[in-house]
Amino acid sequence: MTKSDPLPPPPVSLRASTAGLLPALGILILCLWSAPAAADFRLCNNTSSRVGIALGYKDAEGWTTEGWWNVSSRACETLLRGTLIARYYYIYALDYDHGGEWSGQAFMCSRDKEFTIRGTDNCLARGFDRTGFFEIDTGDQRAWTVQLTESGEHGPQMPGMPSQGSFPGLPDPAGGTPPGASGLTPGALPGRKP
Numbered sequence: 001m002t003k004s005d006p007l008p009p010p011p012v013s014l015r016a017s018t019a020g021l022l023p024a025l026g027i028l029i030l031c032l033w034s035a036p037a038a039a040d041f042r043l044c045n046n047t048s049s050r051v052g053i054a055l056g057y058k059d060a061e062g063w064t065t066e067g068w069w070n071v072s073s074r075a076c077e078t079l080l081r082g083t084l085i086a087r088y089y090y091i092y093a094l095d096y097d098h099g100g101e102w103s104g105q106a107f108m109c110s111r112d113k114e115f116t117i118r119g120t121d122n123c124l125a126r127g128f129d130r131t132g133f134f135e136i137d138t139g140d141q142r143a144w145t146v147q148l149t150e151s152g153e154h155g156p157q158m159p160g161m162p163s164q165g166s167f168p169g170l171p172d173p174a175g176g177t178p179p180g181a182s183g184l185t186p187g188a189l190p191g192r193k194p
Helices: 012-034
Strands: 040-045 051-059 062-071 075-079 086-094 106-110 115-118 130-135 144-148 179-182
Touching: 040 051, 040 062, 040 086, 051 075, 051 106, 051 130, 062 075, 062 106, 086 106, 086 144, 106 115
Parallel strands: 040 144, 144 179
Antiparallel strands: 040 075, 051 062, 051 086, 062 115, 086 130, 106 130
């Protein structure tokens, strides 16, 4: 070979594998970039008001309550990311615009400002409020969506029942039917766990 002679082309198999690899790599990167979380605990505010949300749950370290998530009217918020670690979760919600609350008989600690509180005992003695949360039974689902509705409206189903279909106008990060949902109105008191 001399300087003026071109290099021989690479073997066909090398060109074919390189040509096929680049588009596949591009598709993989696009899928990873745009893939939504597979499992979360979400709350959708189907009311005409802004609401404040406090959440209670039990993890490996014991009971925790957290707040406040501020959810706009007709919007959804992810409260916990990832696969659910418990069957039962507890919610307390305040209607900022029209007053009222969504509460229940499971008493846990909260406060007026942003909080994360470990434990549910002696709330008042520890300087916290004692607040009644309502229970959500996820039935050991990997993900769950709670639907808050206005007083007088009926949610898409009874509290704690798995979703049977999508809810028009509500975004779902997985692009399909939420794995579970609860339609709850202010003052609704879901049944206690057995």
